[in-house]
Amino acid sequence: MMNKKHLVLLASAGAITLAGVATAQADTLEDTRSRGAIQCGVSDGLPGFSAPDDSGEWQGLDVDVCRAVAAAVLGDADAVNYISLNAVERFTALQSGEVDILSRNTTWTTTRDTTLGLNFTGVNFYDGQGFMVSTDLGITNASELDGAAICIQSGTTTELNLADYFRANGMEFDPIVFDTSEQTVGGFQAGRCDVLTSDTSQLAALRIQLDDPSAAMILPDVISKEPLGPVVRQGDDLWFNIVKWSLYAMINGEEYGVTSENAEEMLSSENPDVARLLGQDGNYGEGMGLEADWAYNILSQVGNYGESFERNVGMGSPLEIERGVNALWNQGGFQYAPPIR
């Protein structure tokens, strides 16, 4: 019996097997324009990052990256087809061309960047791995977890960090590995494991999905670096630049104070940075095959990085994640975009 995962993998393997060599170096920009939409690979439902809302529209920080690219390329942030992928399917789906962008809280690592034929375009969320435990265990930090059963999602960097952390600290654990983050929550709630581990942002999202969120707490320890960002296929530099600068446009937008509300007024701004960003002074989209108003479309339709953060994962959302290291560079964080000029 085959489940969905294997069908996707097989179909993707089949595509790599049979597709002609000529299409390997496809022009993604041209393809998306003739299709009229961007194929965006997102998670299988992670509130705050990518999940459908009550009306079935995809919302989230990762979703906004795809919306930004669609706004820049097609002038319409809604011209996106979302393809929900689990952790195991995601890279194969991108390699085989099933999606144009993988924006699925994916950690940037050497192996993934150099051996999979993929490129990370930047970081839209700086994260780290943490632990969620049920409050009645009475545990206050990760060093007390010796011998715990730990629920974890298959095919993630989390699986590797966990083994490293426990080995480095001379502790034992039982990994209970599930396919999707939903199943890890199921196992955690059923009491199969004492601990659920994932990136702290995901833990915050998963915690509010619990039947009783107050029965679980997130430990203060963060055991790894997890820079999460969008991924594209290697070998299509034009598309790589478009995705990279779409995110930078959002970050620069926040730095220069351009929001979805004031974007139109800002068109007449005297600030030379803003004028270049919004295409009033020169055409910085030209090198990417885009119109001069590419960044204006992003900022007016999707908003800047700060807006996206607050709306999806920040204080304006149920997740209530602090900006922390994800604040702009001039506000004590790491988010820093090269200048547009």
Place this chain on the structure above:
Amino acid sequence: MSVRPNARPVGQKPPFWRDRAKRALIFQCLLIAAVIAFLFYVVGNVQDNLSSRGITTGFGFLSNTAGFGIVQSLIDYSSQSTYGRTFFVGLLNTLLVGGLGVIAATIVGFIVGISRLSPNWLIAKLAAAYIETFRNIPLLLQIFFWYFAVLRTLPSARDSLAFGEAFFLNVRGLYLPQPLFESGFGLIPVTFVIAIIASVALVIWAKRRQEATGKRLPAYWISFALIFGLPLLVMFATGVPITWEMPELRGFNFRGGITVIPEFLALWFALSIYTASFIAEIVRSGIQAISHGQTEAAQALSLPRNLVLRLVVIPQALRVIIPPLTSQYLNLIKNSSLATAIGYPDLVSVFAGTTLNQTGQAIEVIAMTMAVYLTISLLVSMFMNWFNARVALVER
């Protein structure tokens, strides 16, 4: 070839394209050449595509350090082991649940199948209800049922169900004492093997003797006593060279002893019970395929009821049962790949799941995984075909 009325004069050969046998040979060669050419095209194309996309290929990754943990392993495994080792850990876990599943499904299936033919109304209807329930619910749902429904009713580690001070059942699994073998234990398996060989010899000898003299010997009971009695005798004679390591509650959980994880129990239950319902129907149809005249004839020879079943009905029924039974065994083994849904670390979950994703080498990993299932299935088929040939009707 048939002789046609206008056959050529003897001595003059027809051109080769008019010779049916040669023509068939040529077409077969062409077909093989086409298949080989296609395979070459596919393999070459894969290599071109992968290298042009900058994707690493080859089987070198198998010797890299895996770096992740696996909850159940029949061989030594730690996060410092290689990806190649994760393959064997997954393979053995698949074979474990597949093998035990086949055994349990066969036993339950035969019992239920025979019960369905029972003259006792209640037993027959219970068996029918079992079959109709379990074979009509999708297997994945049954796995979820056993995993989530049964798991949630079990207590936490601190209020485990204890059976004596040795067996504990809780939401983390079943904890059993583990035997630790001391020196001198080696004799016991040796006597066990000797007892089995002796029993086989005894059964063959008893059969020959019965054919020659008509005298019967309770050979099966003697073998049973030999196989279990002899090792026990040796064990007590050597002063019981076994100590038991008891599971103990420490910290979060029980440590020591043998842990049977709930994922294994749920998967094994679901696979066995689901497949047993099909096997039961196969057994019933096999028995019903034997004409009632055979039973009556055997009874007319005043054979007792159990011998009628054992010597007359079942050997003939097996001829009907074995071929579809093989398919059920193959189904069970392949269905075990659903393990990944509940986190049992089988081949698909460990190797085609975690290893694939950590290395990104989808084609190699999936090809190896498919080759494994193909090999297991072909081996099972081969064995069952051999067994089928043995029980098949020998026409004289």
